[in-house]
Amino acid sequence: MSDRYLSFVNSLWGRRLAQAVGLPQPLPLQRHRSGQPGLANPVIVAGAGRLTEHVHRLFSSTDTVAATAATVKAPSTVKVQGAVFDATHVADLQHLDELYTFFHANARRLGQHARVVVLGTAPEHCQDLPQAVAQRALEGLVRSLAKELRRAITVQLIYVAPGAEDALDSSLRFFLSRRSAYVSGQVIRLQKPVDSHITLHWDKPFAGRRALVTGASRGIGLAIAQVLARDGAHVVCVDVPQAQSALQQAADSVDGSALPLDITAPDAAALLQAHVSQYGAFDVVVHNAGITRDKTIAKMTETAWRSVLAVNLEAPLQLSQALLDNHGLNPGGRIVCVSSISGIAGNLGQSNYATSKAGVIGLVQGLAPRAAAQQVTVNAVAPGFIETQMTAKVPLLIREAGRRMNSLLQGGQPVDVAETIAWLAHPASGGVNSQVVRVCGQSLLGA
CATH class of the missing domain: 3.40.50.720 (NAD(P)-binding Rossmann-like Domain)
Structure with a gap:
Protein backbone atom coordinates (compact mmCIF):
# COMPACT_ATOMS: atom_id res chain seq x y z
CA MET A 1 0.00 0.00 0.00
CA SER A 2 1.50 3.33 -1.04
CA ASP A 3 1.73 6.41 1.19
CA ARG A 4 0.78 9.23 -1.16
CA TYR A 5 1.49 11.96 1.38
CA LEU A 6 5.02 10.64 1.94
CA SER A 7 5.62 10.66 -1.81
CA PHE A 8 4.13 14.14 -2.21
CA VAL A 9 6.17 15.92 0.48
CA ASN A 10 9.34 14.43 -0.96
CA SER A 11 8.65 15.83 -4.41
CA LEU A 12 10.01 19.25 -5.37
CA TRP A 13 6.68 21.10 -5.15
CA GLY A 14 5.42 19.08 -2.22
CA ARG A 15 8.54 19.84 -0.21
CA ARG A 16 8.19 23.56 -0.87
CA LEU A 17 4.52 23.54 0.10
CA ALA A 18 5.17 21.56 3.27
CA GLN A 19 7.92 23.97 4.30
CA ALA A 20 5.74 26.98 3.55
CA VAL A 21 2.75 25.89 5.64
CA GLY A 22 4.54 23.85 8.27
CA LEU A 23 3.33 20.37 7.33
CA PRO A 24 5.17 17.28 8.61
CA GLN A 25 7.98 16.20 6.29
CA PRO A 26 8.80 12.53 6.80
CA LEU A 27 11.81 11.14 4.95
CA PRO A 28 11.47 7.84 3.07
CA LEU A 29 13.27 5.30 5.22
CA GLN A 30 16.44 3.64 3.96
CA ARG A 31 16.06 -0.11 4.40
CA HIS A 32 18.59 -2.86 4.01
CA ARG A 33 19.32 -4.13 0.52
CA SER A 34 21.54 -7.05 -0.35
CA GLY A 35 25.07 -5.96 -1.19
CA GLN A 36 24.90 -2.76 0.87
CA PRO A 37 27.33 -2.03 3.74
CA GLN A 191 21.84 -11.14 29.69
CA LYS A 192 24.45 -13.86 29.54
CA PRO A 193 23.54 -16.01 26.50
CA VAL A 194 21.33 -19.01 27.24
CA ASP A 195 23.31 -21.07 24.72
CA SER A 196 26.97 -21.75 24.10
CA HIS A 197 29.12 -19.67 21.80
CA ILE A 198 28.88 -20.60 18.13
CA THR A 199 30.84 -19.83 15.02
CA LEU A 200 28.77 -18.31 12.25
CA HIS A 201 28.91 -16.31 9.04
CA TRP A 202 27.24 -12.94 9.49
CA ASP A 203 26.09 -12.84 5.85
CA LYS A 204 24.19 -16.16 6.11
CA PRO A 205 23.59 -16.68 9.84
CA PHE A 206 20.77 -19.20 9.33
CA ALA A 207 22.60 -21.45 6.90
CA GLY A 208 21.79 -25.07 7.68
CA ARG A 209 18.95 -24.08 10.03
CA ARG A 210 15.23 -24.84 9.90
CA ALA A 211 12.62 -22.17 10.60
CA LEU A 212 8.85 -22.43 11.07
CA VAL A 213 6.68 -19.41 10.28
CA THR A 214 2.92 -19.45 10.85
CA GLY A 215 0.61 -17.28 8.76
CA ALA A 216 3.26 -17.29 6.05
CA SER A 217 1.14 -17.11 2.92
CA ARG A 218 1.03 -13.31 2.74
CA GLY A 219 1.77 -9.99 4.42
CA ILE A 220 4.09 -9.92 7.39
CA GLY A 221 4.36 -13.71 7.50
CA LEU A 222 5.57 -13.87 3.92
CA ALA A 223 8.09 -11.08 4.60
CA ILE A 224 9.42 -13.03 7.61
CA ALA A 225 9.84 -16.15 5.47
CA GLN A 226 11.65 -14.13 2.79
CA VAL A 227 14.11 -12.52 5.21
CA LEU A 228 14.92 -15.77 7.01
CA ALA A 229 15.40 -17.53 3.67
CA ARG A 230 17.58 -14.68 2.41
CA ASP A 231 19.80 -15.24 5.44
CA GLY A 232 20.13 -18.95 4.73
CA ALA A 233 17.26 -20.71 6.52
CA HIS A 234 15.08 -23.48 5.15
CA VAL A 235 11.63 -22.10 5.96
CA VAL A 236 8.61 -24.27 6.66
CA CYS A 237 5.65 -22.07 5.80
CA VAL A 238 2.43 -22.75 7.74
CA ASP A 239 -1.09 -21.54 7.06
CA VAL A 240 -4.65 -22.87 7.12
CA PRO A 241 -5.52 -25.59 4.58
CA GLN A 242 -7.97 -23.19 2.89
CA ALA A 243 -4.99 -21.05 1.84
CA GLN A 244 -2.99 -23.99 0.49
CA SER A 245 -2.55 -22.54 -3.01
CA ALA A 246 -1.17 -19.23 -1.72
CA LEU A 247 0.84 -21.09 0.91
CA GLN A 248 2.52 -23.32 -1.66
CA GLN A 249 3.31 -20.31 -3.81
CA ALA A 250 4.87 -18.55 -0.81
CA ALA A 251 6.93 -21.62 0.09
CA ASP A 252 8.14 -22.02 -3.47
CA SER A 253 9.18 -18.36 -3.60
CA VAL A 254 11.63 -18.90 -0.72
CA ASP A 255 12.70 -22.44 -1.70
CA GLY A 256 11.01 -23.67 1.45
CA SER A 257 8.33 -26.17 2.39
CA ALA A 258 4.58 -25.77 2.79
CA LEU A 259 2.77 -27.23 5.81
CA PRO A 260 -1.01 -26.70 5.64
CA LEU A 261 -2.14 -26.68 9.27
CA ASP A 262 -4.97 -25.17 11.28
CA ILE A 263 -3.01 -24.16 14.36
CA THR A 264 -6.23 -24.01 16.42
CA ALA A 265 -7.20 -27.62 15.65
CA PRO A 266 -7.19 -30.05 18.61
CA ASP A 267 -4.54 -32.19 16.89
CA ALA A 268 -2.35 -29.29 15.70
CA ALA A 269 0.42 -29.98 18.21
CA ALA A 270 0.43 -33.69 17.35
CA LEU A 271 0.60 -32.97 13.62
CA LEU A 272 3.45 -30.54 14.14
CA GLN A 273 5.31 -33.08 16.24
CA ALA A 274 4.84 -35.67 13.50
CA HIS A 275 6.48 -33.22 11.10
CA VAL A 276 9.39 -32.81 13.52
CA SER A 277 9.76 -36.57 13.85
CA GLN A 278 9.99 -36.91 10.08
CA TYR A 279 12.11 -33.90 9.14
CA GLY A 280 13.92 -32.85 12.31
CA ALA A 281 13.66 -30.21 15.01
CA PHE A 282 13.44 -26.49 14.33
CA ASP A 283 15.99 -23.82 15.10
CA VAL A 284 13.54 -20.93 14.77
CA VAL A 285 9.78 -20.82 15.41
CA VAL A 286 7.87 -17.63 14.59
CA HIS A 287 4.29 -17.37 15.83
CA ASN A 288 3.03 -14.80 13.36
CA ALA A 289 -0.49 -16.02 12.48
CA GLY A 290 -3.16 -13.65 13.76
CA ILE A 291 -6.68 -12.43 13.07
CA THR A 292 -8.86 -9.47 14.03
CA ARG A 293 -12.61 -9.37 14.67
CA ASP A 294 -13.06 -5.76 15.69
CA LYS A 295 -16.14 -4.57 17.59
CA THR A 296 -16.72 -2.80 20.86
CA ILE A 297 -17.20 -5.44 23.52
CA ALA A 298 -20.90 -4.60 23.88
CA LYS A 299 -21.43 -5.54 20.22
CA MET A 300 -18.86 -8.35 20.03
CA THR A 301 -20.11 -11.90 19.63
CA GLU A 302 -18.76 -14.70 21.76
CA THR A 303 -17.48 -16.35 18.58
CA ALA A 304 -15.48 -13.24 17.66
CA TRP A 305 -13.99 -13.12 21.14
CA ARG A 306 -13.01 -16.78 21.26
CA SER A 307 -11.70 -17.07 17.70
CA VAL A 308 -9.24 -14.19 18.14
CA LEU A 309 -7.90 -15.57 21.40
CA ALA A 310 -7.66 -19.07 19.90
CA VAL A 311 -5.52 -18.01 16.92
CA ASN A 312 -3.48 -15.20 18.46
CA LEU A 313 -2.78 -16.60 21.92
CA GLU A 314 -3.93 -20.14 22.64
CA ALA A 315 -2.24 -21.67 19.58
CA PRO A 316 1.21 -20.10 20.22
CA LEU A 317 1.00 -21.19 23.85
CA GLN A 318 0.08 -24.79 23.10
CA LEU A 319 2.46 -25.23 20.18
CA SER A 320 5.38 -23.70 22.08
CA GLN A 321 4.79 -25.94 25.06
CA ALA A 322 4.49 -29.01 22.84
CA LEU A 323 7.72 -28.21 20.99
CA LEU A 324 9.64 -27.69 24.22
CA ASP A 325 8.14 -30.79 25.86
CA ASN A 326 9.03 -33.00 22.90
CA HIS A 327 12.44 -31.59 21.92
CA GLY A 328 11.02 -29.90 18.83
CA LEU A 329 13.58 -27.11 19.12
CA ASN A 330 17.32 -27.60 18.88
CA PRO A 331 19.64 -26.14 21.54
CA GLY A 332 20.27 -22.55 20.50
CA GLY A 333 16.69 -22.37 19.23
CA ARG A 334 14.59 -19.23 19.07
CA ILE A 335 10.88 -18.67 19.60
CA VAL A 336 9.62 -15.28 18.40
CA CYS A 337 6.00 -14.20 18.86
CA VAL A 338 4.15 -11.35 17.18
CA SER A 339 2.37 -9.16 19.70
CA SER A 340 1.13 -5.61 18.98
CA ILE A 341 1.21 -2.13 20.48
CA SER A 342 -2.53 -2.75 20.90
CA GLY A 343 -1.52 -5.31 23.51
CA ILE A 344 0.55 -2.64 25.28
CA ALA A 345 -1.78 0.36 25.10
CA GLY A 346 -5.18 -1.14 24.25
CA ASN A 347 -7.31 0.09 21.37
CA LEU A 348 -10.92 1.12 20.84
CA GLY A 349 -12.96 -1.73 19.40
CA GLN A 350 -10.17 -4.27 19.87
CA SER A 351 -10.71 -5.67 23.35
CA ASN A 352 -10.36 -9.23 22.03
CA TYR A 353 -7.27 -8.43 19.94
CA ALA A 354 -5.61 -6.38 22.70
CA THR A 355 -6.32 -9.13 25.22
CA SER A 356 -4.71 -11.73 22.98
CA LYS A 357 -1.66 -9.60 22.21
CA ALA A 358 -1.13 -8.65 25.86
CA GLY A 359 -1.35 -12.35 26.59
CA VAL A 360 1.42 -12.96 24.07
CA ILE A 361 3.65 -10.70 26.16
CA GLY A 362 2.73 -12.77 29.19
CA LEU A 363 3.58 -15.90 27.23
CA VAL A 364 7.03 -14.54 26.39
CA GLN A 365 7.80 -13.47 29.93
CA GLY A 366 6.48 -16.67 31.48
CA LEU A 367 7.97 -19.14 29.03
CA ALA A 368 11.42 -17.56 28.62
CA PRO A 369 12.96 -18.87 31.88
CA ARG A 370 11.73 -22.40 31.19
CA ALA A 371 12.95 -22.31 27.59
CA ALA A 372 16.33 -20.97 28.67
CA ALA A 373 16.93 -24.26 30.51
CA GLN A 374 16.84 -25.89 27.05
CA GLN A 375 19.11 -23.18 25.59
CA VAL A 376 16.17 -21.58 23.78
CA THR A 377 15.18 -17.89 23.87
CA VAL A 378 11.62 -16.51 23.74
CA ASN A 379 10.97 -12.94 22.59
CA ALA A 380 8.29 -10.88 20.85
CA VAL A 381 7.88 -8.00 18.46
CA ALA A 382 5.05 -5.52 18.90
CA PRO A 383 4.30 -3.89 15.53
CA GLY A 384 2.60 -0.53 15.28
CA PHE A 385 1.02 0.76 12.06
CA ILE A 386 2.36 -1.50 9.30
CA GLU A 387 1.30 -1.07 5.67
CA THR A 388 -0.59 -4.32 4.99
CA GLN A 389 -3.85 -5.46 3.42
CA MET A 390 -5.42 -5.21 6.86
CA THR A 391 -4.46 -1.56 7.45
CA ALA A 392 -5.46 -0.70 3.86
CA LYS A 393 -9.06 -1.33 4.95
CA VAL A 394 -8.85 1.23 7.76
CA PRO A 395 -10.82 4.46 7.06
CA LEU A 396 -8.65 7.16 5.50
CA LEU A 397 -8.49 9.63 8.40
CA ILE A 398 -7.76 6.92 10.96
CA ARG A 399 -5.17 5.45 8.61
CA GLU A 400 -3.42 8.80 8.23
CA ALA A 401 -3.40 9.29 12.00
CA GLY A 402 -1.85 5.85 12.42
CA ARG A 403 0.86 6.72 9.93
CA ARG A 404 1.80 10.12 11.35
CA MET A 405 1.53 9.49 15.12
CA ASN A 406 5.10 8.31 15.53
CA SER A 407 8.55 9.84 15.54
CA LEU A 408 9.24 8.79 11.94
CA LEU A 409 5.90 10.20 10.70
CA GLN A 410 5.02 7.19 8.55
CA GLY A 411 3.84 3.61 8.59
CA GLY A 412 6.20 0.69 8.60
CA GLN A 413 6.58 -2.08 6.05
CA PRO A 414 6.24 -5.84 6.66
CA VAL A 415 9.99 -6.16 6.09
CA ASP A 416 10.60 -3.96 9.16
CA VAL A 417 8.90 -6.55 11.35
CA ALA A 418 10.73 -9.34 9.53
CA GLU A 419 14.17 -7.80 10.02
CA THR A 420 13.53 -7.35 13.74
CA ILE A 421 12.43 -10.96 14.05
CA ALA A 422 15.56 -12.08 12.18
CA TRP A 423 17.68 -10.23 14.77
CA LEU A 424 15.83 -11.86 17.68
CA ALA A 425 16.13 -15.24 15.96
CA HIS A 426 19.81 -14.75 15.14
CA PRO A 427 22.18 -17.49 16.37
CA ALA A 428 24.25 -14.79 18.11
CA SER A 429 21.25 -13.29 19.94
CA GLY A 430 21.28 -15.77 22.81
CA GLY A 431 21.61 -12.89 25.27
CA VAL A 432 18.29 -11.39 24.18
CA ASN A 433 15.58 -13.21 26.12
CA SER A 434 12.11 -12.33 27.44
CA GLN A 435 12.14 -9.04 25.49
CA VAL A 436 9.26 -7.27 23.73
CA VAL A 437 10.53 -4.96 20.98
CA ARG A 438 8.19 -2.41 19.44
CA VAL A 439 8.40 -2.02 15.66
CA CYS A 440 6.40 1.16 15.42
CA GLY A 441 8.67 4.12 14.62
CA GLN A 442 8.29 5.08 18.30
CA SER A 443 4.52 5.38 18.08
CA LEU A 444 2.94 7.91 20.41
CA LEU A 445 0.34 5.25 21.23
CA GLY A 446 1.36 3.70 24.52
CA ALA A 447 4.68 5.55 24.51
Missing part, protein backbone atom coordinates in the same frame (compact mmCIF):
# COMPACT_ATOMS: atom_id res chain seq x y z
CA GLY A 38 26.11 -3.55 6.98
CA LEU A 39 26.78 -0.82 9.53
CA ALA A 40 26.47 2.93 9.66
CA ASN A 41 29.70 4.59 8.59
CA PRO A 42 31.44 6.58 10.03
CA VAL A 43 30.47 6.19 13.70
CA ILE A 44 31.57 8.20 16.74
CA VAL A 45 32.30 6.16 19.87
CA ALA A 46 32.25 8.01 23.19
CA GLY A 47 32.01 7.29 26.90
CA ALA A 48 34.40 5.53 29.23
CA GLY A 49 32.55 2.40 30.28
CA ARG A 50 33.43 -1.29 30.28
CA LEU A 51 32.14 -1.82 26.72
CA THR A 52 34.15 0.78 24.79
CA GLU A 53 36.99 -1.57 23.90
CA HIS A 54 34.50 -4.25 22.84
CA VAL A 55 32.72 -1.75 20.57
CA HIS A 56 36.00 -0.77 18.90
CA ARG A 57 36.83 -4.43 18.31
CA LEU A 58 33.51 -4.87 16.52
CA PHE A 59 34.22 -1.96 14.22
CA SER A 60 37.76 -3.11 13.56
CA SER A 61 36.36 -6.35 12.11
CA THR A 62 34.17 -4.46 9.63
CA ASP A 63 34.63 -1.71 7.08
CA THR A 64 33.12 0.82 9.48
CA VAL A 65 35.26 3.77 10.55
CA ALA A 66 34.94 4.46 14.27
CA ALA A 67 36.63 7.27 16.14
CA THR A 68 36.48 8.28 19.79
CA ALA A 69 34.87 11.64 20.36
CA ALA A 70 38.03 12.90 22.02
CA THR A 71 40.15 12.27 18.94
CA VAL A 72 37.77 13.43 16.21
CA LYS A 73 39.54 16.22 14.38
CA ALA A 74 37.03 16.82 11.61
CA PRO A 75 35.02 20.06 11.74
CA SER A 76 31.72 19.77 13.57
CA THR A 77 29.91 20.36 10.26
CA VAL A 78 31.12 17.02 8.87
CA LYS A 79 28.26 14.54 9.07
CA VAL A 80 28.51 11.10 10.67
CA GLN A 81 26.09 8.22 10.28
CA GLY A 82 26.19 6.82 13.78
CA ALA A 83 27.08 7.34 17.41
CA VAL A 84 27.64 4.89 20.25
CA PHE A 85 27.91 6.22 23.80
CA ASP A 86 29.11 3.74 26.40
CA ALA A 87 27.41 4.94 29.58
CA THR A 88 28.04 1.81 31.63
CA HIS A 89 30.39 3.84 33.82
CA VAL A 90 27.72 6.38 34.78
CA ALA A 91 27.57 5.93 38.55
CA ASP A 92 25.75 9.04 39.77
CA LEU A 93 23.78 12.05 38.60
CA GLN A 94 26.88 14.13 37.94
CA HIS A 95 28.06 11.60 35.37
CA LEU A 96 24.88 12.24 33.35
CA ASP A 97 26.40 15.59 32.37
CA GLU A 98 28.75 13.67 30.07
CA LEU A 99 25.81 12.60 27.93
CA TYR A 100 24.52 16.15 27.73
CA THR A 101 27.95 17.39 26.67
CA PHE A 102 28.33 14.73 24.00
CA PHE A 103 24.89 14.99 22.42
CA HIS A 104 24.79 18.78 22.70
CA ALA A 105 28.03 18.93 20.71
CA ASN A 106 27.24 16.19 18.20
CA ALA A 107 23.47 16.16 17.58
CA ARG A 108 23.83 18.36 14.49
CA ARG A 109 26.65 16.20 13.15
CA LEU A 110 24.31 13.26 12.71
CA GLY A 111 23.28 12.86 9.09
CA GLN A 112 19.90 11.77 7.83
CA HIS A 113 19.02 8.15 8.73
CA ALA A 114 21.80 8.04 11.34
CA ARG A 115 21.83 5.38 14.07
CA VAL A 116 22.43 6.18 17.74
CA VAL A 117 22.96 3.59 20.50
CA VAL A 118 23.50 4.25 24.20
CA LEU A 119 24.94 1.39 26.25
CA GLY A 120 24.16 1.07 29.94
CA THR A 121 23.90 -1.22 32.93
CA ALA A 122 20.35 -2.13 33.93
CA PRO A 123 19.32 -0.68 37.31
CA GLU A 124 18.77 -4.17 38.75
CA HIS A 125 22.47 -4.88 38.18
CA CYS A 126 23.75 -1.67 39.77
CA GLN A 127 25.72 -1.74 43.00
CA ASP A 128 24.13 1.23 44.75
CA LEU A 129 21.19 3.61 44.58
CA PRO A 130 22.87 6.60 42.87
CA GLN A 131 24.07 4.35 40.05
CA ALA A 132 20.66 2.70 39.67
CA VAL A 133 18.97 6.10 39.51
CA ALA A 134 21.41 7.45 36.94
CA GLN A 135 21.17 4.35 34.76
CA ARG A 136 17.37 4.44 34.82
CA ALA A 137 17.53 8.09 33.77
CA LEU A 138 19.09 6.99 30.48
CA GLU A 139 15.69 5.73 29.32
CA GLY A 140 14.20 9.22 29.41
CA LEU A 141 17.15 10.66 27.53
CA VAL A 142 17.06 8.02 24.80
CA ARG A 143 13.31 8.23 24.23
CA SER A 144 13.48 12.03 24.08
CA LEU A 145 16.38 12.01 21.62
CA ALA A 146 14.47 9.58 19.43
CA LYS A 147 11.65 12.11 19.21
CA GLU A 148 13.69 15.28 18.72
CA LEU A 149 16.54 14.31 16.39
CA ARG A 150 14.09 13.71 13.50
CA ARG A 151 15.50 13.21 9.94
CA ALA A 152 14.75 9.46 10.16
CA ILE A 153 17.39 9.09 12.91
CA THR A 154 16.80 6.23 15.35
CA VAL A 155 17.98 6.00 18.96
CA GLN A 156 18.11 2.92 21.24
CA LEU A 157 19.31 1.98 24.71
CA ILE A 158 20.94 -1.40 25.33
CA TYR A 159 21.42 -2.45 28.94
CA VAL A 160 24.24 -4.99 29.07
CA ALA A 161 24.43 -7.15 32.18
CA PRO A 162 27.88 -7.78 33.68
CA GLY A 163 29.27 -10.87 32.00
CA ALA A 164 27.11 -10.39 28.89
CA GLU A 165 29.60 -8.30 26.95
CA ASP A 166 30.15 -10.97 24.32
CA ALA A 167 26.40 -11.03 23.60
CA LEU A 168 26.45 -7.47 22.29
CA ASP A 169 27.53 -7.95 18.68
CA SER A 170 24.26 -9.05 17.06
CA SER A 171 22.28 -6.25 18.72
CA LEU A 172 24.82 -3.56 17.80
CA ARG A 173 24.94 -4.84 14.24
CA PHE A 174 21.15 -4.66 14.03
CA PHE A 175 20.62 -1.25 15.60
CA LEU A 176 23.50 0.37 13.69
CA SER A 177 22.21 -0.90 10.34
CA ARG A 178 19.39 -0.14 7.96
CA ARG A 179 17.64 -3.31 9.11
CA SER A 180 16.31 -1.35 12.10
CA ALA A 181 14.86 1.51 10.07
CA TYR A 182 11.44 1.46 11.79
CA VAL A 183 12.62 0.63 15.32
CA SER A 184 13.35 3.56 17.60
CA GLY A 185 13.18 4.58 21.24
CA GLN A 186 13.59 0.99 22.43
CA VAL A 187 15.19 -0.28 25.63
CA ILE A 188 16.77 -3.73 25.34
CA ARG A 189 18.22 -5.86 28.12
CA LEU A 190 21.07 -8.26 27.34
